[in-house]
Amino acid sequence: MSLEGFKDLLPEITDVNAPYWEGxxxxxxxxxxxxxxxxxxxxxxxxxxxxxxTDIAWKPSTGEGEIYSFIEVHQLYNAAFKDHLPYVVAIVQLDDGPRILGAMLGLDGEPEIGARVKPAIKQVDDERAVLTFELA
Ligand SMILES: [Zn+2]
Known part of the structure; x- marks a missing residue:
């Protein structure tokens, strides 16, 4: 499925967030x-x-965790998601970090709270990738 249009939704890269996007x-x-x-x-x-x-360093995360909460989106709010309806937006409690928000595309039905997930990093184009999650 196309991720065309996702790039327009991504935040601008700044000095503060660049390591996240480079990762x-x-x-x-x-x-x-x-x-x-x-x-x-x-x-x-x-x-x-x-x-x-302000002593902040960047370190890798497994990106693995469990679904803390989620919504299933059926309404088309942005044309970038037209090929992905319905999709899930999950709050994932990372095993080694904070809760983080991510889409779950292509699920067959709703996931369960507490379900194990792993990162599914998807390349939007040559310059940008996005973090989504999939069931582990
Ligand atoms: Zn601190």
Whole structure:
């Protein structure tokens, strides 16, 4: 299925978030990790959400976890998703990090809360990739 149109939905790459997007392009989920309190966070910021430290490093994540919550979308809100209806938007509790939002495309029915998921990084074009999830 085409991911054409997804690029227009992606946030601008900034100094703060560039490592996240570079990681996806390399096929890897990367999360910020605080050098002071070890908290891991997403989305990226120039300081730690937990303690305010600016000692932030990027480290790989397995991207694996379980579905904390989800919605199944049947309404076409954006033309980029026209080939994907219905699709799931899940809040995933990562095993090694925070909760993170991601689409689940091509599921056959609704997933279950607590279902194990793994990252399914999809290339949008030569420059950008997006994080989606699939059942593990
Ligand atoms: Zn911290």
């Amino acid at each position: 996806l392009n390399a096929g890897e989920v990367r999360l910020q990790t605080c050098g002071s309190c070890s908290a891991r966070q997403h989305p990226s910021e120039s300081f730690c959400y937990a303690c305010g430290s």
